[in-house]
């Protein structure tokens with residue numbers, strides 16, 4: 001006879017698929033721009049299934065109905081939050097709604113997959129982390145880029161010493177739109193780079209400086225962030241909704257090698273340059289001797305996977321095997337702290353804010 005696995009504090013028996021494997025039943029709240037990707041990826045997994053989708057907007061619900069005619073659809077989030085047939089809730093709504101929806105999901109014994117940025121304040125994030133811990137439930141924050149082949153390779157090149165001692169991370173993430181009304185461009189676009197820096201630099205940031213300007217709807221639409229790390233490592237992020245072209249380029253400089261990641265490039269997303277600078281003080285010579293190294297460039301293979309597919313499988317695995325995701329609530333909180341500091345700096349014309 002099959003044993004009954006209980007997950008979290010919901011203590012619901014899990015469903016089984018035709019192979020006899022446990023299946024996590026997911027309810028998705030929010031079917032706007034990003035929601036359809038979440039539904040498709042959780043629905044396409046062997047060990048998860050989307051059982052219901054909720055959206056306040058009749059238009060969004062109609063789109064969901066067209067794609068999934070047999071799925072339970074509702075405009076009332078409470079139906080999903082209190083359903084005994086749902087093990088996990090994905091919160092794919094605007095940032096200001098994340099806290100309330102995630103809290104209600106946890107209170108009802110559901111695991112939570114929540115969009116970036118996790119919450120609008122660090123205090124909210126701390127409360128959700130504590131609630132999930134108490135109820136033995138998982139929180140995963142959708143820091144999608146961490147699951148891309150490119151970021152995995154970049155992390156490896158830093159961890160295995162290929163780049164050598166790290167100098168800087170410098171990213172440009174600009175395009176025309178999509179203008180958000182509830183958050184500024186930092187909260188919209190910078191979570192990607194902040195989560196990547198958090199993951200690959202793997203050091204506690206010390207301070208943040210942000211400058212920016214708003215031109216159209218009262219929130220900053222262009223901003224420049226600087227994050228200071230120990231050992232002179234510096235991170236810089238340029239985010240902009242008013243760029244005529246889409247640019248997704250990151251430079252990572254190390255003592256031994258330098259890396260360029262162009263995410264728009266289809267084939268050779270990452271290029272590693274054997275370039276660098278050495279300073280020597282020869283005996284008897286008081287002037288610095290500067291020598292430049294300009295060696296080969298190579299483009300390592302980058303796994304072409306849909307990041308969300310890998311991430312959805314990882315969320316399910318973390319629930320079924322009681323693992324703590326590396327992109328958990330605590331990781332989400334680290335990003336929210338940097339975003340809060342960036343706002344504080346922005347509002348004081350670029351004052352340096354210690355973390």
Ligand SMILES: NC(=O)c1ccc[n+]([C@@H]2O[C@H](COP(=O)([O-])OP(=O)(O)OC[C@H]3O[C@@H](n4cnc5c(N)ncnc54)[C@H](O)[C@@H]3O)[C@@H](O)[C@H]2O)c1
Nearest residue numbers: 030031032033034035055056057060092093095115116144
């Ligand atoms: N990980 C990524 O790469 C990525 C990409 C895009 C967006 N996002 C995140 O996804 C979230 C949603 O962004 P979006 O661009 O899809 O926004 P959107 O405005 O296009 O869609 C949000 C949807 O949520 C619905 N909604 C809002 N409040 C609701 C409620 N209480 N109950 C039910 N439905 C509700 C709205 O009707 C809308 O259809 C944001 O947090 C955003 O930061 C993440």
